[in-house]
C-alpha cells in the first residue's frame with residue numbers, strides 16, 4: 001500500500017504565506033498598542049506638548065513708570081519687572097493652582113489670583129494658599145547696554 005503524499009506548495013506560495021503572516025502580526029501589534037497610545041495622549045496635557053516660543057527681544061523703554069511690563073510671549077502672558085536692586089525678572093502670569101491669570105498689584109507689590117485667592121510675592125514665591133508652587137520664571141538675557149532684553153522660553157518640548 002502506498003502512502004499518500006501531500007504535495008508541498010510551490011515556493012512562491014510559501015513566500016506569500018510568510019509575508020501575510022508578517023502583515024497580520026504587524027496589524028495585531030498595532031491594535032494591541034492602540035489603547036496605550038490613547039491613554040498616553042489623554043494623560044499628557046496639550047500645554048506639555050507645546051513647543052517653546054522663539055526668543056523675543058524688546059527695549060527696556062517698554063517698562064512703564066512702575067517699572068514693569070506685561071508682554072505676550074508664545075502662549076504666555078509674562079510680567080517683566082525691575083526690582084528695587086535694579087534686577088529684572090520675568091514671571092509667567094498663569095496661576096499655578098488652576099491656571100487663572102494673576103494680577104500684579106503695585107501696592108503691596110504682589111500677584112493676586114482672583115479665582116481662588118492665591119497670592120504670590122514679587123519674586124513669584126507663594127504667599128497664600130491654595131497655590132503651592134511658585135510662578136514659572138522665564139529666562140531673561142539683558143543686552144550689553146542694558147536697554148535691550150531678550151526673553152527665552154526654557155520649556156521642554158515633548
Ligand code: FES
Pocket residue numbers: 095096097098099100113114115116117118130131
Ligand atoms: S487658579 Fe489661582 S488660586 Fe486657583
